[in-house]
Every structure is written in structure tokens, then in C-alpha cells.
Amino acid sequence: MVSPDRLSQLFKAYHTPLVRFLTRRLGDRDSAEEIAQETFVRALRQETITSERSWLFAVASNLVRDETRRDARERKRLDRMKADADADAASQELEPTSMERAEEQALARQAIEMLAERDREALLMREEGLGYDEIAEALELSVGSVGTTLSRARRRLMEAYEALQAERSAKRA
Amino acid sequence: MDEDWTTHPDEGTIHAWLDDALDAPAAARVAEHVRSCAECAAAVAEARGLIAGASRIVASLDDHALGARPGWAQGAPETGASPAAAAARGTGNGSLWRWLHVTPARATIAATVLVALGITMTRSRTATNDVVSPVARSMASRAGTGATTDSAGSVVASAPASDAGRDPLLDSAIKRNLAIAQPPRALEPAQTPAVPVPVPTPGAPAVGLAGVDTSASTRVAEARRATVEAREQRVGVADRSRVRGAVAAAPAPVPATGAATEAVRGDAVAGSANAGTLPDRAMVASKSLSGVATECYLIESSAPGVRWGGVPLPLVVSTDSAARIGQAPAPVLTTAGSATGLSTQLTPGAGDSLTLRLRRIGYMESIAFGPDIGGRAGFASSAPVSQLEEVVVARTEPSSSYAATRAPVRKAAESAAAGASAAPPKEAAAQRSAANRVTMRRVSCPVR
Numbered sequence: 087m088v089s090p091d092r093l094s095q096l097f098k099a100y101h102t103p104l105v106r107f108l109t110r111r112l113g114d115r116d117s118a119e120e121i122a123q124e125t126f127v128r129a130l131r132q133e134t135i136t137s138e139r140s141w142l143f144a145v146a147s148n149l150v151r152d153e154t155r156r157d158a159r160e161r162k163r164l165d166r167m168k169a170d171a172d173a174d175a176a177s178q179e180l181e182p183t184s185m186e187r188a189e190e191q192a193l194a195r196q197a198i199e200m201l202a203e204r205d206r207e208a209l210l211m212r213e214e215g216l217g218y219d220e221i222a223e224a225l226e227l228s229v230g231s232v233g234t235t236l237s238r239a240r241r242r243l244m245e246a247y248e249a250l251q252a253e254r255s256a257k258r259a
Numbered sequence: 260m261d262e263d264w265t266t267h268p269d270e271g272t273i274h275a276w277l278d279d280a281l282d283a284p285a286a287a288r289v290a291e292h293v294r295s296c297a298e299c300a301a302a303v304a305e306a307r308g309l310i311a312g313a314s315r316i317v318a319s320l321d322d323h324a325l326g327a328r329p330g331w332a333q334g335a336p337e338t339g340a341s342p343a344a345a346a347a348r349g350t351g352n353g354s355l356w357r358w359l360h361v362t363p364a365r366a367t368i369a370a371t372v373l374v375a376l377g378i379t380m381t382r383s384r385t386a387t388n389d390v391v392s393p394v395a396r397s398m399a400s401r402a403g404t405g406a407t408t409d410s411a412g413s414v415v416a417s418a419p420a421s422d423a424g425r426d427p428l429l430d431s432a433i434k435r436n437l438a439i440a441q442p443p444r445a446l447e448p449a450q451t452p453a454v455p456v457p458v459p460t461p462g463a464p465a466v467g468l469a470g471v472d473t474s475a476s477t478r479v480a481e482a483r484r485a486t487v488e489a490r491e492q493r494v495g496v497a498d499r500s501r502v503r504g505a506v507a508a509a510p511a512p513v514p515a516t517g518a519a520t521e522a523v524r525g526d527a528v529a530g531s532a533n534a535g536t537l538p539d540r541a542m543v544a545s546k547s548l549s550g551v552a553t554e555c556y557l558i559e560s561s562a563p564g565v566r567w568g569g570v571p572l573p574l575v576v577s578t579d580s581a582a583r584i585g586q587a588p589a590p591v592l593t594t595a596g597s598a599t600g601l602s603t604q605l606t607p608g609a610g611d612s613l614t615l616r617l618r619r620i621g622y623m624e625s626i627a628f629g630p631d632i633g634g635r636a637g638f639a640s641s642a643p644v645s646q647l648e649e650v651v652v653a654r655t656e657p658s659s660s661y662a663a664t665r666a667p668v669r670k671a672a673e674s675a676a677a678g679a680s681a682a683p684p685k686e687a688a689a690q691r692s693a694a695n696r697v698t699m700r701r702v703s704c705p706v707r
Contacts, residue, residue, distance in 0.1 A: 110320040187319075194319040213317045218280040233280065234271030237306065240313040241270075247316050 093130050100142050101126070107143065107214045111150050111206070113195050114163055121149045137223055143216060144224035147207045167195075193254065197246040205239035212236055267299050268292060273306045381432070488580040492552045554578050555704035557594070558615075558626065560639070560697040567591075567639055568601045568617045568624055572697065576603055576615065577704055583607075591617070596705030613637075613699075626697055634700035 088096070101122060108118035125146045135141045171192055198206060204225055211221045218232040227235065268276070268289050275281050276289045293299045559573035567574060574591050581587035588602035606614040611630035628637035 106321065110317060113320070190319050194316045197316060198320065209313060210317065212278070213314060218275060218278065229280075231271070233273075233275030233278070234269070236278070237270040237274040237309070240274070240309040243316055244309055244312045247312075 088130055088132055088135065090130075093126065096129060096138055096142070097126055100139060103214045104142055104146055107210050108146055108150060110198070110210050110213070111147075112153070112163075113167060117153065117163070121146055121153065124149055137220060139216060140220035140223040143211050143214070143220070147211075147224060151203070189254070193247060193250045196250055197243055200246040201239055201242055205235055205242065208232060208235045209239040209243065267296060267302075270302065270306065273299070273303055274310070277303070277306055277310060381429070484580075484584070487584065488552070492580075552580060553704055554583065555592075555702055556699050557702040558639075558697055558699045560695050562695050565639065565695045565697065567626070567697075568599070570599045570601060574599065574601075575702070575705060576605075576699075578605060592705060594705060615699075626699070628699055634698055636696070636698050639695050639697045 104125060105115075105118050105122045108121050109115050112118055112121075125142055128145055129135065129138075129142060132141075171188055198210075201209070204227075208221050208225055208227075211224060216224070218229050221227070221232050221236075222229045225235075272281070272285075272289065276286055279286075281289065293303050554577075556576045556578065557573055558567070558576060565572045568591070570591070570593075573594055575594055575596070576589050577592055578589040579587065582589035582605055585604060585606050588604055591599045591601035591603055593599060601617060604616045606616065608614055613628045613631075613635060615626040615628070617624040617626075624640065626637055626639040628635035
């Protein structure tokens, strides 16, 4: 079992990147906080952790996976995001920068959601600084396939994003 | 990863190479191949773009409150790619403003708050210095340290050397502001005369070279005389009341003897007694003498047989406003109000002294009085006009002890020797040496 002191060190070192990773993954800060908390609770129950960061991100990814299976909750969250985005667009008419940023964020969210589960997680982990070996360990992949996974994720993300941008431009036109 | 480097590296290997995930030999082989293979070089360029684009899209998901820096940019404590590797990947988020969560609106608000705070602090410090400056000046003048005057003429309280709490930058700023608010005053010659030069016209009052009306001094003297008369009129009423009260209720401050004194006193008492029902006789008498306010002074002596101008004392000098300032002779009356044919010249002197000069043919008689303390005391002297006497009144004792010191100045007299009516030498010497103590006090003018 991880000692409280070691857990405190883990929390100080990885809580922020883990929450960021989960927020990017889920699009909801509250859910990200909850899952991060659950991740560290599970770490406390763990007897030994060899690769701490990959273990934490792997557990968090599994928890997200479990979370996203709850369709009703997911739809509700998406509906809330849509309502928030609409409210922001209505109330921030005098702040085009914020509105453009909100639109860009919505496009990015949609593009991320269009990726495969593993590609998305690999990409987000890499963006959080995990190494190829850590990503491989977290996602139970071979190290040699991480590069291929990441290259595919990046290419598909860019293609999805550009497609969404083109679609938005077509709607405006 | 594909270890076969004889062919082109696949896309995954290129991404791993750009992510610095290959070991050193594999990375060297890829680098060598990319340098010699244009197709792979293009693939590398495309991969760089994908990495940068994907990182930008992922970063756009971040909430402002959480920050946008990826984990590797935060310096992972244990593992993670180095910043150099991140730079190589082109995924670095170099925006300091974004890292500080500063938006234009927040920056504007912060700047406004800072400016307002600065203005408030400057004004409070300036107001404190304004309040403290007079005190600082006085204390500094006592202590011999602080207040100085700058080039602009503004007094600036300088801090003592031991005052380490003062901000020299703030002090210099305040000094500059004071210099701006109180610019140095420069003396420059006037472009136009201060008094315009009038064009001389026939019949106009005389005007001097400088454009000043030369008749102004005359008008000023007239106005001053009128002012003095008005003041003396006011004082005269009070003096009359005071003299009447003093005569009726108490002995005169200066010893007075003789029947004439009693007559005048009785007259004053009678006037005072009838003051409630009849017009003031003194006032009537004063107005009857001339058109202006008239004041009468009783001159008497305690010594018997004292004469002035050949007329025995006591006598009454009736003065109007012109006579009181020495610009007109004052007639000398008897206590009954009869004319004596004499007139005297009143000459006010220094220290409220007064000299009465009586010119009679062949004689110059004068009385020098000390200050008026409810009455005047002095000495009467008489001498032929062959001798000019100058009497100096000196204060030696209070009240009646004012003594007049004679300082005869002898001059050659053309008419003394030839005057048939001149007194014999012995008589002249006796008269010259005669200096009798006399008193003068104000009384109601006798009714003629």
C-alpha cells in the first residue's frame, strides 16, 4: 500500500496534468476532478506502483472509459455544454475573441470525439508529456506501435478538424 | 517500430523520431536517411505540421482556469520529454499571456486599478506634505535643518537626514509638480507704461512730467485736514464731558486758583446741571464763535501776578480746527469771554507737546506744555524779540512735574537796541529770566 507521504508526493506531481488530461478527454472539469480523485484513491489502495505516471493515466483512462459508457450521463453533459455554449455566444456578443475561442473549442472537442478511443487517449497522454513507453504501458500497447498510433491520431484529428471548419464555413456562407 | 532502415521509415517511426522516442542509433539512421531522401524529408515536414496542429487543437480544449501548458512543458518531476524535445516537436505553447491567464479585459482592469492607486497615493502624500510643510518649516527653522526654498520660490520641507522613511523619488516628483504649478517668476520690463500719459488740454489741472496730477498733494492735505477735524469733533464732545465731570466732581489734576477759575468752573457746573433741560451752554458757545467746532483751553498759574502778553492769567484760548493744527491764530479771551486783543499760535510738537506762541510787538512770549494727561503743565516765558527762545519740554516726572528747559539762543537783534519802547536792561533781564509754571486744561468756552 502506498504510504500517505508517497501519495502526497504523487498528488503534488501529477494531479494537475491528470486533471488537464481528463478535462481534455471529457470536456468537463467537474467530472475530471472526480475521476482524478478516484484515481488517487485507487493509488492509495495499490500495494506497489512501478511506473507511477503511466499507472495513474492508465487508471484514469479506464475510469473515463467506464464513465463514458453511461450514455445518459454523457448526453446530459453534452446537452449542458451545448446550452452553455449557446449562452456564452448570446451573452458575449461584445467579446468576439471569447466567442471565437468558444467556437474553436467546440470544434476541437468534436474533432477529438471523432477519434478512436485508443488514438484519443494516446494523443492526450502524449500531450501530457508521457513517453512512448508510458503510453504503451498505460494502453497496453507495444512501444513500437505507439508512434503509429500517434501519427494516425494526429492525422485523423487534423482531418476531422479541417472538415468541421469547412462545414462551419459552409454553414455561414 | 520498424527496424528495417533500408527502405523509407514509416510515418510512425518519423513521429517517434520527432518525439525523441527513438534510441540514439535509430535516431541517427533516420536523420541520415532524411537528409538524403527528399521524399522522407517531405514526410518529416508533414509530420511536424501534424504534431504542431494536433497540439494546438488539444490545447484549445483547455479551460482557462486550469491552464494550457501540457505536462511536459511544466517540467515533469520524474519523467517526460525535455523542453528541448518539445521545441523539436514544435508543440511548445510560448504565449506568456496565455500562461499568465491574462486577457485584454483583465489587463485593462489591472492597468486602471494601478493608475488609480498611483494617483491616490500621490495625492495623499502631496496633501500630507502640504499640511505638514508649515509645521516642518517652523520646526526646521527652530532646529536649523529642514525647510528650503527651491528655484521656483516654493518652500519645500526637506526631511532631516535621520528620516529614512521619506521616498526621495516621491519627493522629487512632488518638487517637479510644484515647479510646474508655481513657475519661476521672471521680472521683465513693462511693454507699456503703467500710468497712461494724458494728452494736455487747456484748462486741465496741472500735470507733472510723469503724468501725475500735481494738485493731488493739495487735495490730499485738504482731505486729511477734514479727517482730523472730524476726529477732533468726536474727541471734543467726549473731552468736554470729561472736563465737566472732572471740574464738577473732583479737583483739577493741575492746581488751579483764582476767581476766574471758579467762574469758569461754576459756568461749567451750571451748564452741566442744566444739561437735562437746557441746551449745553458750552456747545452753544462753541458754535457761536465760529462755524466750526471750537474748543477752549484755560491757561492759569498758581503763582500770583503772572501775566502773559501783558494780560494777567487766567486766560482762555479759543481754538478752532485750523488753530489746533497751527494753521490759524487762536484768539485769547478772558474767562468772561471778553477779547484781549491777543492771539496765539499753537504748534503741536513731538510727544504730544504743545507750544503756544504769543506775538506782541517787541516781545515773543511762549508757553511750552507737556503731554495732555487730562491737562497740560508747562512754563510760560517772555522775552524781547531781540532774543529768540527755544523751549524744550522734557519728561522728568509724571503729571505736573513736566519741566521745560530753556535753551536761550542769543542772536543779534536789530531792533532791540533801537527800540524806544524796549524795556530797560534790568527789566528785560528780569522778564527773560521769568519762567512761570502754568497749566492748561480744556474748559467750556465762555459765553460772550
